[in-house]
Amino acid sequence: MSEDFFLADRFEAERPGLRAVAYRMLGSLAEAEDAVQEAWFKLSRADVSDVKNLGAWLTTVVGRICLDMLRSRTSRREGPLPEQDGSIRLPDPVVTALTRVGPEQEILIADSVGIALMIVLEALSPAERLAFVLHDMFDVPFDDIAPILGRTTVSTRQLASRARRRVQGAAPAADTDVARKRGVVDAFLAASRGGNFEALLGILDPDVVARSDGGTLVPSILRRGAADVASQAITFARFAADARLVLVNGTPGVVSFVEGRPLSVMSFTIWDGRITGLDILTDPDRLTTLGLTA
Numbered sequence: 001m002s003e004d005f006f007l008a009d010r011f012e013a014e015r016p017g018l019r020a021v022a023y024r025m026l027g028s029l030a031e032a033e034d035a036v037q038e039a040w041f042k043l044s045r046a047d048v049s050d051v052k053n054l055g056a057w058l059t060t061v062v063g064r065i066c067l068d069m070l071r072s073r074t075s076r077r078e079g080p081l082p083e084q085d086g087s088i089r090l091p092d093p094v095v096t097a098l099t100r101v102g103p104e105q106e107i108l109i110a111d112s113v114g115i116a117l118m119i120v121l122e123a124l125s126p127a128e129r130l131a132f133v134l135h136d137m138f139d140v141p142f143d144d145i146a147p148i149l150g151r152t153t154v155s156t157r158q159l160a161s162r163a164r165r166r167v168q169g170a171a172p173a174a175d176t177d178v179a180r181k182r183g184v185v186d187a188f189l190a191a192s193r194g195g196n197f198e199a200l201l202g203i204l205d206p207d208v209v210a211r212s213d214g215g216t217l218v219p220s221i222l223r224r225g226a227a228d229v230a231s232q233a234i235t236f237a238r239f240a241a242d243a244r245l246v247l248v249n250g251t252p253g254v255v256s257f258v259e260g261r262p263l264s265v266m267s268f269t270i271w272d273g274r275i276t277g278l279d280i281l282t283d284p285d286r287l288t289t290l291g292l293t294a
Contacts, residue, residue: 007048011040014055018062024133025066027091027118030289035065056144063134064148070126088220090213090281091118093265095255095290096247098182113137114249115267115279120170124163131156132163173271181270182252185245188268188275189254192237200230205274212264215283229278239263242294255292262292 015036022032039061051057093115121129127149134140146156175181184203191199204226212221223229237243240256240263247253254266265287269277281287 007043010054011043011058014058017055018058021059021062021133021138022066023092023094024113024118024121024137025063025129026069027122029092029094031069035062035069038065056140059134059138059140060144060148063130063140063145067126067130067148070129088211088213088222089122090211090279091115091122092286093248093253093267093281093290094250095253095265095292096250098245098247098252114174114251114269116172116174116269116277117167118249119279120167123170124166127151128159128163128166131160132167135160136164172269172277174276175270175272178252180273181268182245184270184273184275185252185254185268188233189243189245192233193243195234195237197230197234200233201226203275204229205271205276208275208278210278210280212280212282215285217284218282236264244294257292257294260294262287262290262294265290265292 018036018039019032022035023029026032026035039058042061042065043058048054048057121133124132130149131142131145134145135142142153142156142160145160146153149156149159151159188200188203190196191203206226207224208226208229210221210223210229210232214220221232223232236256240258242257244255244257245252246255246265248265248267251268253268254264256263256266263282265281267279267281268275269279
């Protein structure tokens with residue numbers, strides 16, 4: 001086997017893990033693919049004969065590429081409280097069938113990286129996000145992260161610690177029992193379709209927050225409180241001719257269709273058997289890229 005074929009095989013073996021790194025860094029499936037492909041270009045042009053751990057080398061390469069991509073994002077502000085600037089930008093959801101998650105998707109969404117946590121990650125500075133993602137999620141040593149950031153190891157460790165405190169302070173509490181969460185989502189769907197306002201109030205936390213990202217064509221919507229969110233859920237259910245239970249980043253969610261076209265992807269944050277957060281992607285352009293079919 002030639003050296004080129006050997007490298008290609010090694011890279012393909014590492015690709016799922018590299019996509020997982022890039023997705024956590026960027027919150028965009030398309031940009032994550034771009035970052036991984038750029039890593040392949042760099043590998044194909046590099047002399048790695050002295051590299052002892054190719055997987056670790058590629059992880060730091062992808063981290064550096066993602067850091068540059070985050071720093072170049074000047075056209076929009078993304079954060080966990082996007083209502084502060086009047087816009088809402090949700091991370092791309094990873095949507096899979098309810099009954100089975102493929103091995104690549106499993107790697108992509110391991111460690112319970114739900115939409116709510118991804119939103120929190122997007123509040124971090126690019127340097128904080130890199131330090132936190134590489135060290136806390138992928139066990140990359142600080143000695144390897146520091147050169148990417150142009151910092152000392154001590155400074156990088158402090159950066160990750162600050163990011164960790166921010167994540168722990170902002171990430172919402174959530175139930176971990178998938179069957180229980182599915183029951184709550186089932187009940188939400190039934191109540192919405194049936195126009196049962198009182199039933200929805202019983203499922204929604206009194207302080208529930210619902211965010212909808214409609215992209216550039218559809219206005220973003222922010223709703224607070226059970227009564228407001230329940231009213232919107234009933235109204236929205238009338239437009240969705242078909243709503244399917246799916247897994248959104250590994251947790252029960254809903255994809256709605258109208259005339260065979262995806263209308264929305266809903267991600268739920270559930271705590272103590274009640275919905276505390278509802279993040280809804282309705283951007284038609286982004287929904288098209290997810291390859292969802294009724």
